[in-house]
Amino acid sequence: MNSLKMAIDLELSNMKVSEKSINIIKQKIDYRNSRKMMDHFVRVACILACFMLGGTTVYATGKLLYEKIMVNEYELLSLDEMEVLNVNYLEAEEKVSNYYETSLYNYQLLSESLGIELLNTKFSDENNKMIITYQSDNKNWISIKTTAFIIGDTTNLVRVQDDDYYYYTSGKEFGSPINLQIDIMTSKEQKETGWGRDFLGNYESIDSYTIDGVKVNLLRDTIDEKVHLDIEKYRPEVKAVFVSSGIRYILSGRISVDKMKEIVRSMLE
Amino acid sequence: MPAVNDEVLNRLISENGDSILRMCYLYLKDYYLAEDAMQETFLSVYRNYDKFEHKSTEKTWIIRIAMNQCKSIMRKKYFQMEREQLSVDKLDSKEITFLIEDTFVSDEVIKLPIKEREVILAYYYQELSVKETADVLGIKEAAVMQRLKRGRERLKKVLKGKIRL
Numbered sequence: 209m210n211s212l213k214m215a216i217d218l219e220l221s222n223m224k225v226s227e228k229s230i231n232i233i234k235q236k237i238d239y240r241n242s243r244k245m246m247d248h249f250v251r252v253a254c255i256l257a258c259f260m261l262g263g264t265t266v267y268a269t270g271k272l273l274y275e276k277i278m279v280n281e282y283e284l285l286s287l288d289e290m291e292v293l294n295v296n297y298l299e300a301e302e303k304v305s306n307y308y309e310t311s312l313y314n315y316q317l318l319s320e321s322l323g324i325e326l327l328n329t330k331f332s333d334e335n336n337k338m339i340i341t342y343q344s345d346n347k348n349w350i351s352i353k354t355t356a357f358i359i360g361d362t363t364n365l366v367r368v369q370d371d372d373y374y375y376y377t378s379g380k381e382f383g384s385p386i387n388l389q390i391d392i393m394t395s396k397e398q399k400e401t402g403w404g405r406d407f408l409g410n411y412e413s414i415d416s417y418t419i420d421g422v423k424v425n426l427l428r429d430t431i432d433e434k435v436h437l438d439i440e441k442y443r444p445e446v447k448a449v450f451v452s453s454g455i456r457y458i459l460s461g462r463i464s465v466d467k468m469k470e471i472v473r474s475m476l477e
Numbered sequence: 478m479p480a481v482n483d484e485v486l487n488r489l490i491s492e493n494g495d496s497i498l499r500m501c502y503l504y505l506k507d508y509y510l511a512e513d514a515m516q517e518t519f520l521s522v523y524r525n526y527d528k529f530e531h532k533s534t535e536k537t538w539i540i541r542i543a544m545n546q547c548k549s550i551m552r553k554k555y556f557q558m559e560r561e562q563l564s565v566d567k568l569d570s571k572e573i574t575f576l577i578e579d580t581f582v583s584d585e586v587i588k589l590p591i592k593e594r595e596v597i598l599a600y601y602y603q604e605l606s607v608k609e610t611a612d613v614l615g616i617k618e619a620a621v622m623q624r625l626k627r628g629r630e631r632l633k634k635v636l637k638g639k640i641r642l
Contacts, residue, residue, distance in 0.1 A: 211640070212582065212597070212602060212640050213601060215582040215583075215639075216499060216503070216586065217496075219580045220580065220583060223495070223499055224495050225490060230487075234483075234486075303612070
């Protein structure tokens with residue numbers, strides 16, 4: 209009698225990694241390496257220019273190249289610079305080596321525990337559905353995912369067991385709850401390495417603007433439109449990415465661009 | 478620059494690629510998304526190989542990355558609802574039919590609820606231990622045991638002794 213593995217491998221024996229797939233992987237690697245090389249040259253050129261001109265503006269431009277936001281491998285407007293922050297690491301379980309994770313349910317408590325003031329919004333209103341997943345290596349970085357940061361007019365939120373995911377009923381204004389991703393650098397090494405975000409494949413850039421001196425990139429998903437069966441009712445996901453006080457914030461949810469802008473404004477004003 | 482060269486990447490793909498692709502297919506119920514997930518997995522492996530500390534096996538590490546890629550795709554609500562609602566028969570386009578003929582066992586695995594399916598894939602298909610499965614999925618060993626039990630019972634019922642479980 210076959211084992212499950214043998215049976216599956218037999219049934220799917222024609223399903224193999226194709227040469228085409230391997231070439232795609234290698235092309236992506238080559239493309240990223242060439243981008244890195246190019247960025248390195250640009251960075252060096254900026255720093256050289258800084259020394260030659262002695263101007264702070266040029267130097268600032270050189271530093272801004274560190275944190276890149278990419279959509280389908282195209283770089284968007286550079287955001288404000290992420291800073292190395294002195295924050296408290298939270299008590300968390302070591303999931304794998306040097307990777308710690310814990311969950312919280314109160315945004316204010318998260319902010320106090322970290323010892324920094326995180327941006328908040330009136331739309332959030334400390335709802336009791338928030339699931340905060342804290343991840344860190346306790347050395348270089350902290351990454352915080354806040355599920356259902358804003359629930360808006362969505363209803364019937366039911367949490368998927370053992371997961372930070374909700375089933376919900378869309379509202380008129382909010383097609384989904386708004387999630388918030390927060391990225392914090394905690395070491396010079398991380399700063400030197402940089403911390404880019406690449407929204408591969410599924411997103412298009414729709415706007416870049418500045419509010420109260422903070423640069424904001426807006427993205428919208430595209431892949432859903434191709435596969436969603438009920439296009440009439442479909443609301444694409446919009447993301448807002450910005451850096452404030454050295455911390456990167458990424459808001460995501462199925463709302464209008466205008467509503468996302470309103471939420472960003474409420475956080476920054 | 479990650480400390481992995483073409484030779485290492487080729488070896489990792491050669492040793493793990495097919496099983497990762499098949500696992501992603503059984504996880505996502507879609508061949509093209511599975512290909513995307515597999516490609517992104519090895520791209521991530523390439524970019525992060527220097528951070529891999531060899532405290533788990535390469536295989537376990539790659540499976541963890543692949544599972545996370547699949548989860549990331551699954552988390553899109555539209556995907557989850559529609560894929561879960563569609564029957565297996567409707568999922569296979571003509572173009573890939575040649576890849577997946579006579580898939581009685583695979584079809585039954587695909588029909589499992591996702592929480593049971595991912596545990597069955599990690600434990601039975603990738604042949605990880607309970608502890609490794611728990612690490613890969615980020616859940617407790619007790620939860621792995623519980624889901625394995627439920628998944629095994631469902632499969633036994635439909636496979637009727639044709640497969641050793």
